[in-house]
Amino acid sequence: MICSVQTLGITGIQGKAVTAECYISNGLPGFDIVGLPDAAVKEARERVRAAAKSSGLAFPVSRITVNLAPANLKKAGTHYDLPILISILCACGSVRRPKNTTAFLGEVGLDGSVRPVSGVLPMALAAKNEGIQCLMVPAENAPEATLARGPKVIPVHTVQELAAGLNGETVLPEAPVWEPSPEAAQMLDFKDVLGQENVKRALEVAAAGSHNVLLIGPPGSGKSMLSKRLPSILPDMTWEESLEVSQIYSVMGLLTSKKPLVMTRPFRSPHHTVSNAGLAGGGSNPRPGEISMAHKGVLFLDELPEFKKDTLDIMRQPLEDGKVTISRVSGTVTYPAECMLVCAMNPCKCGWYGDPSGRCRCSDSAVDSYRSRISGPMLDRIDIVVEVPAVHFEDLRSRAEAEPSAAVKKRVNSARDLQNKRFGSGGMCNARMGPDEMRRYCELSGECAELMKNAFETMGLTARSYDRILKVARTVADLEGSETIEPQHIAEAIQYRAVNLGNR
Ligand SMILES: Nc1ncnc2c1ncn2[C@@H]1O[C@H](COP(=O)(O)OP(=O)(O)OP(=O)(O)O)[C@@H](O)[C@H]1O
Ligand SMILES: [Mg+2]
Ligand SMILES: [Zn+2]
Structure with missing residues (x-):
């Protein structure tokens, strides 16, 4: 039988x-x-x-x-x-x-x-x-x-x-279709961060287009504080995006019957002792790593130079392709990994290099060796580098409440809506544009081209960083609701790459 x-x-x-x-x-x-x-x-x-x-x-x-x-x-x-x-x-x-x-x-x-x-x-x-x-x-x-x-x-x-x-002895009832109900998640708010307007603007641009960011500054300047508040300004997910992310969480066994759908963008911050497989995925029975768990959300690497160099370098390909492929004797599996990378670091070992107080005592070679822990190709994948200076006394004293996250999120959402209209609701965003999309949506006027030419020559840009500047400029234009990329958008995007990191 x-x-x-x-x-x-x-x-x-x-x-x-x-x-x-x-x-x-x-x-x-x-x-x-x-x-x-x-x-x-x-x-x-x-x-x-x-x-x-x-x-x-x-x-x-x-x-x-x-x-x-x-x-x-x-x-x-x-x-x-x-x-x-x-x-x-x-x-x-x-x-x-x-x-x-x-x-x-x-x-x-x-x-x-x-x-x-x-x-x-x-x-x-x-x-x-x-x-x-x-x-x-x-x-x-x-x-x-x-x-x-x-x-x-x-x-x-x-x-x-x-x-x-x-056997037809009883009737098994059908489950009702689960409908999401609006949830009010408690999130840390940007209004607690005093001053640092430049950094907040940079994070807003990054969130709007899902661009990779590096925050660099002395101890206690608020890098970790700012990054942890990012989830409160990330754009809402479309249904397709939610389903995609939920599939990864489903495979990891992290969905519950009360919350079967991931509705807020993931924010993952692995510790720097994370293993290669833990970060990128792998193991003999392959499982998604942090980079896949951060799909459509943020992968936050605090204290970037503390991560092992080879651990960082295995992320190079996934960051570019938006997916990780793991090969085993038993076959290959692919996990999506379209995350926005956010990194924070001090400028040198003691943390005060470049501070106006002049209290850094590191030698040039010590600064170089500290920074060389992050490879050039890795840095080339970062679209926005922002310096986070020590907070001014005046800002701290006034204790004035800064702009709340809700207001920023509104602007980010409308910029993302424009991108969803442009690319469809699958969750494609400016940072993921390919050559075709770039040709269509990043056309430059004569004046803009001139600006880019200057930057290319003076900053020694790579072809990749040239493209990345254009993508950031596209996002800046979207935040302003502008159809075309204007010179001021290009200028802002260039400024985000102009921070001198010595080894690039
Ligand atoms: N702009 C700010 N507004 C209000 N409080 C701040 C600000 N910057 C820092 N602080 C305070 O300082 C604390 C330390 O900041 P944070 O941990 O973000 O520093 P960091 O830049 O990550 O330093 P490190 O390089 O040592 O990791 C915060 O928890 C907060 O209390
Ligand atoms: Mg920190
Ligand atoms: Zn130093």
């Missing part, structure tokens, strides 16, 4: 259709799972057998073979428990065969309960593409599965309940 049941698998953050086929034959009792299962899938044998017994369902005492097809796709995770169990119960006649447009996901407990699993959102999206009409998932994952706006989602609590439903 052969019986097959639909389920889904996952590679990277891409869902795939998988079929669990069960074959029960005479012979010595045994239970095998084939089709490149990993250790967790193999252990399903023990869970499935106990769950069936605890649920009062007959489990065959025969030779059982379960094949997870396609057999060349690596299967990982515990969500195969439920389809494996259902295929066995169907093959031995304990439950009625489900339609082949019904798919199952879920981990089972020894007591017959159905437990939540990770990666449900990308699998539900894949189910939609595969024409699955009904998705049976652990109750806790049901809100997440409905986000796909595809198959109808049936929440399952126990194996017993599911078996009764399949």
Whole structure:
């Protein structure tokens, strides 16, 4: 007797259709799972057998073979428990065969309960593409599965309940489609930061176009303080962007039934002891790294020179491409990684180089060696470099409240709206323009071209930094609501690269 049941698998953050086929034959009792299962899938044998017994369902005492097809796709995770169990119960006649447009996901407990699993959102999206009409998932994952706006989602609590439903003894109710409700997240506000108007302006431009930023200044000038307030001015996410980010968080198992959708842009600030795999993603069972967790949001590297040089350098390619590809013997996986990089550092070891007080005692070579920890190619990827000087006494004394984040966010949002109109709502932004888009949207008048020519010659720009200046200028123009790039926009963008870092 052969019986097959639909389920889904996952590679990277891409869902795939998988079929669990069960074959029960005479012979010595045994239970095998084939089709490149990993250790967790193999252990399903023990869970499935106990769950069936605890649920009062007959489990065959025969030779059982379960094949997870396609057999060349690596299967990982515990969500195969439920389809494996259902295929066995169907093959031995304990439950009625489900339609082949019904798919199952879920981990089972020894007591017959159905437990939540990770990666449900990308699998539900894949189910939609595969024409699955009904998705049976652990109750806790049901809100997440409905986000796909595809198959109808049936929440399952126990194996017993599911078996009764399949046999037509009870009706399993459908989960309501989860709707986001506006959330008022408590965020740190820019109004606490006194003075530093230049830096705030630079961060506003960066947030509007998702440009990479480096803040450089003496200790206690507010670099960490300013960066931590960035989330409060980041533009709202479109639905498509939210879904994309949520898929990564789903694979990491970070979504909950109360909050199945990531609605605010991520802000990740890994410590400088982070490993290469922790930052860029990897491991023998590949997982997304911080750079992917910051997809569509901010990756904040505080105390940049403290990071290991090779750890920083592995980010070079992902920063450019907006994705990380991890190759393993078992195949390659790709994770999206379109983040905005924000870095903070002191100008030298003691922290006071260039301060008007003249209290830096570092030798030139010491300053050079401190800065050389960050490679030239890495710096070339930074669009906006801002100096964060020590706060003036007058600013501190007055304690005047600065502009609140809400006002800044409004401007950032309207600049991003312009970009969404220009590029579509997929979340493309100025920083991610390719040569085609640049040709179309960054046309320069004679005067602007002249400015750029001067900058190119005097600042010794690379081709990449030339492009990056144009992209920043595009964002500055968007913030002003200007259709064309004007000389003052170019001038502002050039000024953001004019900070002398010695080694570029
Ligand atoms: N512009 C400012 N307005 C109000 N308070 C400030 C400002 N700048 C700094 N502070 C105060 O100083 C503290 C230290 O600032 P912060 O940690 O951001 O410094 P930093 O530039 O990151 O220094 P380091 O280089 O040592 O990391 C803040 O928590 C805040 O209390
Ligand atoms: Mg700091
Ligand atoms: Zn110094």
